[in-house]
Ligand SMILES: Nc1ncnc2c1ncn2[C@@H]1O[C@H](COP(=O)(O)OP(=O)(O)OP(=O)(O)O)[C@@H](O)[C@H]1O
């Protein structure tokens with residue numbers, strides 16, 4: 027470390043507001059949660075600060091494993107679906123939409139100015155037993171009885187897809203729109219069919235965007251709460267609603283905090299590994 | 313065509329034929345300007361053919377139509393006698409060396425060169441051998457596992473060349489391939505590429521706006537302006553017998569002097585140009601009163617003193633003298649305000665006046681070319 031110079035002090039001063047808010051809004055709450063996770067549960071549902079590993083010991087019992095696996099499965103399946111749907115959309119906007127690209131991006135993003143819970147409620151109306159989709163299908167005579175959609179796993183996946191589509195599309199779009207069209211001409215010139223050009227040139231060069239998209243979907247999907255509860259009826263327990271249940275229903279604050287800490291740890295490890303991989307991919311590119 | 317069986321000398325099989333090719337960008341109507349207009353051309357197999365012309369004259373557009381990246385608005389394009397209009401680029405036996413090189417950044421040099429063979433499903437071992445041979449032929453075998461970004465401009469150029477040639481195309485297209493290289497490297501690459509073309513016997517179609525490059529490398533040159541071919545011919549023909557004012561003015565330094573025909577007897581024309589009157593032999597169908605342009609190279613003119621020397625003379629005032637090493641280029645302001653340039657070898661020639669003084673330059677009748685268009 028060198029002695030701080032004037033420039034460093036100025037930088038520090040300019041960064042102070044963001045640093046302060048990061049500390050106040052991010053670091054301190056996390057520290058509180060960590061402290062809670064080592065606390066002891068008292069008889070009235072509060073927490074006594076101290077240092078005990080009781081919560082963690084309890085957490086690593088077999089009954090919690092399926093919940094972790096549920097979360098992991100939901101996150102993986104959601105990520106895969108988001109990629110399968112998001113990649114073609116990003117591809118179309120970046121390489122085929124021409125002057126409509128801006129408009130399409132805007133259409134993709136505008137719904138996200140509306141509050142998340144409001145939009146989820148809209149999905150509940152759409153998918154409900156007497157909801158828009160069922161009424162339409164019955165009205166058209168496609169089905170006789172309304173289908174149960176709310177409370178099913180596919181409904182959760184639809185909600186996840188809807189929630190995370192923009193975060194999937196944007197990084198892939200960014201990677202694809204930076205693609206040099208002359209490379210595709212060169213591939214064409216060298217005899218590659220359009221499909222070969224895609225798999226050998228376009229796709230590898232869009233990988234950094236895909237990797238970023240995976241990160242942006244997978245990590246929040248691990249801790250997702252509202253969507254499975256609202257659209258899935260909260261039937262299968264995953265980390266998100268486990269934490270809520272532990273805090274609010276069972277009043278077991280230390281255990282709830284411990285689950286949160288483990289979730290945070292898993293996400294952090296994933297992010298760090300990911301950044302490593304991403305960097306090596308970037309290096310391999312240039 | 314495999315590189316080890318070059319075309320026999322004098323072969324005149326047509327490799328590419330352009331018939332009434334026109335290209336307009338955007339919707340075409342009566343007002344349309346054509347990037348390429350009514351181009352008719354036959355390029356022979358094994359030929360080093362160059363499109364030469366100023367920026368924006370449609371060279372790249374022509375090349376892109378041959379490669380298959382653009383479709384002509386009208387007209388027909390034949391490759392090896394077969395119509396290819398509508399055939400996509402990857403199905404044409406033509407490869408391109410792009411001005412920007414367009415090497416794939418995520419593949420190493422070997423993978424770049426092997427790309428064309430690999431997508432065609434050539435066996436791994438054969439790819440390996442042919443890639444190695446292609447890289448050796450451009451002196452880049454040592455860089456086979458490097459990424460393109462780790463190469464200099466000249467090295468990337470060589471890799472781009474190898475990547476195209478390894479496919480043994482019947483035609484290789486090169487769009488200003490040396491545009492980004494410095495002068496010395498440019499000269500080197502010109503030599504190498506010319507040598508390679510001779511050795512492989514592949515038809516090379518080359519695009520440049522550098523006339524010197526075109527003259528030194530080509531078997532034939534098409535001079536283009538505003539989407540239209542002005543003249544097609546060998547380097548000597550293009551340089552010495554320009555067909556019109558555009559070619560005459562574009563290739564090398566040239567004096568263009570406006571002249572009027574004052575009389576005609578048999579095959580001799582009496583001319584009046586910038587106050588000088590003289591006779592020239594010509595079989596052009598010019599009549600008294602017609603206008604024409606005289607094209608004279610600066611190096612064909614020299615200063616004369618008295619009556620000795622060639623018969624055709626222009627007199628004026630010496631307006632400038634620019635020393636360029638072995639020669640000096642003099643500017644002479646003529647009576648009608650036009651200017652002549654004379655390029656004279658530096659010596660202790662007493663007959664050359666000082667700037668501001670009157671002077672007379674002369675040339676032989678054979679040094680003058682009469683242009684009517
Ligand atoms: N994709 C395009 N859309 C519209 N106009 C184009 C397009 N490509 C080329 N043109 C026009 O066609 C004309 C010929 O362009 P072209 O690129 O063939 O010129 P060039 O001879 O290769 O010039 P340079 O030496 O600068 O490369 C130009 O007027 C150019 O503006």
Ligand SMILES: [Mg+2]
Nearest residue numbers: 371372373487
């Ligand atoms: Mg060009």
